Amino acid sequence: MYHFIVNPAARSGLGKETWRELRPLLDQKELPYQVHFTRYQTHATKIAKEITSDGARHTLIVLGGDGTVNEVLNGICHLSQTELGYLPLGSGNDLASGLGLPADPKEALEKILTAPVRPVDIGCIRYNGQSRRFIVSAGLGFDAAVCHQVMVSKLKAIFNLLHLGKLTYAGVALQLLFFLRPGKMTILLDGRKKLALSKVYFAAAMNLPFEGGGFRFCPKADCEDGTLNIIAVAGLPKLVLLLLLPTAFFGLHTHFPGIYTLTCKSAEFISQEELPVHTDGEPVLRQKRIKVCLEKEKLLMKFINK
Template identity: 50%
Template sequence: MKLYEFIVNPQARSGLGMLTWNTLEPELKKRRSDYRLYLTERKKHAEKIAAQITADGQEHCIVVLGGDGTVNEVINGILDPGKVTLGYIPIGSSNDFARGLKLPVPAEKALEAILNPEGVVQIDLGVLEKNGERRRFAVSAGVGFDAAVCHEVCVSRWKRILNRFGMGKLTYAVVALDRLIKDKPVRMTIRTDDGTEKTFERTYFAAFMNLPFEGGGFKFCPEASPKDGMLDVVVAHDLTPLKILFLLPLALLGKHTGFREVTIFRCRRAGIFTEKPLALHTDGEPEFPRKAVAMEISGERLSVIGGTKAAANRKIS
């Protein structure tokens, strides 16, 4: 019988994590599923738990109950992604990992898809590199405005308030309006692995996408695929605050890509250089600001249990 290693963030979505687990565990017991439970207690604890689980070098099925940030911690703790099958029960504010892979969002349906899977999808993992340190990401990594929004969302009182009404993803929109006033565009140069160098004089942000969505449903790179060995890059530049306000709603639909102030391209690796340190994020999790970083597709792949035949590309034995 398969052993499921559940890593549960009880504080996800302002305490909904524990309530959700208490709802799902009776079903596991009813089915006599073989499982272990690990409850996270603090920031980065899920990373340590995943490292402990995978330290034996054996194959494991790890199920994450939490938000995109908890997934990010787990994939950074896994010692060998090739030996892990990941299940996901999304209860975060953004749920871009589930949205991008077409995984079921209601907790009961997500658990059912994990216990009776139609297949798995093998996804690429990206890496942000700074000062010799490497941080994996599954959804996206960003430099500038979008990362600054992620930083502020993590501590925003609006997130707690809106989560109570099931509207947590609106936090990103509220915080974005505030950051538009505070943040000024900067000069950014991006050098890609094919030798191309692009310089943008007035840049608000650059996002390096493994999946189409970030920030609670903004479809920044509609064609991004986690299976093509490439990062889709979107750069927002030479924009006025008013034009940004116009483009953000369009980005929810992926209809922003035709504007000259939005540049989209693909690469396997890129170096990013800015005139001053800018905020960074991996899957919405803040990283310390830097003037120079690198992004790449790592070559590692992770098997994720799919919820539909459209999302899955390999049967589970």
């Protein structure tokens, strides 16, 4: 049985229309399925929890954006018993880019229905006694501030209508950069290696290469290698950072001073000031300290190439 979790509001209301186009394809194949439409924020989490709470093997296919996948991920009760497929319909689609999935939902559906399942790493962020999973990235600072602002920005709806949703992140980043006040941060890797930085713009843990609508912040991040890739940006004048941003689309920024890339199993980000936090682009309350690590269980993901 396939369980389709559909966000009808994805990409400014295109989710419901896309499902209407996909449903005849499923009926033609005579595949058993149920569809679950999300009605409010975090509803996808509740749906996923209800489906997977019995401990049996289930296949979930998400039609929506990275945020909808993140909600589903945080509702799954047994990662190793759950197969997850993704039909991208968001603004950024960093998960689809990282997994090499087609941007067209129809094409993606054809591929994942026949794709083998592969065990993938799932990240977890811990803060103030709470925890939240992520599959793409989790960050503290400027990148999270951009994600927070995108959620309420009028640019998002405009760019989505023009099928240029990825530009929302770049546009908001340019707006926020001029008001940003970088501060001190300590990064502790695997409880041993300490990195103390000044004038830090942001730090993020990456499970896949892309974030923020196509920025290839950690080109070598691989969700099957059992590690997290860390990026921190610090000590750069704002003008230099502005000039470096376009190079991040191609992963070329890692060659410049002030860009720190590291690999670990777990990390702690300790900031002098409270900063915005995100998981897969979804806002979390501002924090001074977060810990990122990998879940013990791997998720069974349906995709072909990264």
